[in-house]
Amino acid sequence: MAHKNIIPFGPQHPVLPEPIHFDLVTEDEKIVDAIPSISYVHRGLERLVEKRDFIDMVHVADRICGLCSFMHSLGYCQAVEEIMKIEVPERALYLRTLWAELSRVHSHIFWLGVAADAFGYESLFMQSLRLREGVLDIFEETTGGRVILGVCKVGGVRKDITAETLQGILDRLTTLKKDLDELCTVFMNDYSIKHRLVGVGYISKEDAYTLGCVGPMARASGLDMDMRSLGYAAYKHLDVEPMVESGGDCYARCLVRIRETFHSIDLIRQAAGKIPEGPIDLKLKDTPNGEYFSRIEQPRGEVIHYVKGNGSKFLQRFRVRVPTFSNIPAMIKVLKGSEVADVPNIILTLDPCISCTER
Amino acid sequence: MSEPQEIVPIGKNELVGMVAHLFAEGYRLVQIGCSTLENGYELNYSFDKGYRFKNLRISVAPGEDVPSISAVYTNAFLYENEIHDLFGCSINDIAIDYHGTLYRTSIKTPFSVEHVNLPDPPKPKTAAPPPPKDKAKPQEEIPVERKE
């Protein structure tokens, strides 16, 4: 006779980088339902627009999340620039693309490490984070901060990169790529990893589309969705290719992220080859009056920044819709019918970034 | 990089009909956002298909009910629960309703009309106290409080 139990998952769990809570209703090792509960790190950042003017809000947007920090300030700046109808200089667009792709590389390597730790492979976790240190050192040399970059501003960027620094970055990325190759061969071919990931957490293509999946979770189910094809920043001059797999399970999502990391290193190389000379910022004249939805591809999916201004120095509304929030309904569907022991793996393949979700 | 974005203001009663129409055409629900206005709320429903972005917008007064679209798009339940918890805007018949336990904040509905102060639009050039005075005042108040 099946007996229903409620198992609480989170907010403190060795696997989770950030606190989220699920009440799992189980019947003898199989999960029947999952009830999410968020707001453990809700800071009410969207109400800070009443107190900080639109130029200072970039610093708030930077600090929404640690892993996706640069992308949030990029999205905010783009939205404000579209409202004020400013043309950002080309060199600033290329620099922004460079930092955005480096952000993606470090976020995916971090995810690989944390996922390896979740299914018990601690030495892979250590190796991945050691490689990630190389990228964080690049950030520190070019912007001054390791995690919170603080380099994007409305009208351009705040710091420049000289040509020798750029060459140094490319050399370091070549060494990084070689080490990453060795690491990813383990991820893709190891027998015990495949045993834990293949066939787990399957979601079909139609379900992924109607339930609103974005990012690697959607691309692993066969949906060809990548916001970089919209051509914001310098992506219109680069050769972007969305990495699509058709497996739909945790293994496919792992593969998508690994392929995206290599593709990002390639994009950085392309951008460094094409970067033009010129100014890196613009002087601002008036205040924003209007509204705009700015769509960016973060490492975790499609993020939307909605900015609305009415002509005064303070904005009326700033709303961020993050990809993790959009993936939660799909994840609740995936959790139903899976085993209790697979729950940490499934939740991690969604790559939850809860500080973004709850701003 | 501006992509064409359509914003279509509609009435509350046409909402479910238009949403079902978009679902039949293959659009996916991107987000449901809410903004606090002077005396009311403005709900934005965003849809996307093949990188084309379309928005439906309805305005409600505080206390008015809004029909839910979670019968058409299942993932809308999470956005509608969030709007109900943070803004206090009541939405009927959400498919999975958490009754206020999704966001547990110490003030209920922190973003509702009573709690949010919207900035004033700039006064015309003849009249004007310049806006920097707004920022100078909190400068003196806050360091005194925090030192304790």
Add this chain to the structure above:
Amino acid sequence: MTKTITKNLLSGPATLMYPKKKRRFTPLTRGHVEVDINACIFCGMCSRRCPTYAITVTKDCKEWQIDRLKCCVCNLCVEICPKKCLSMENQYAPPVTDKTTAIYTVRVEKEATGT
């Protein structure tokens, strides 16, 4: 397998052996804000620009004060200073045990600086 073992034994630990080896900071690293009080004209622009309200400037007793725990090292004050008397050092501010020790005050009358 032997290749991995020999590589591991010969190359040593991958982490920085702190505190024997100090961390190398880059010239651009944002560590903490320092002021050259003799060049300061007490215009107060840095305190108006600070997004966290960490700097307080009093013109009549010629005092410049920063709360290091509130400062988020965003570099805005350094960029806006008209006399360029603020500078960003690249060592991080030292840890403290209570909040009042982190407030760093500089005055012009006396020779010695700081609390």
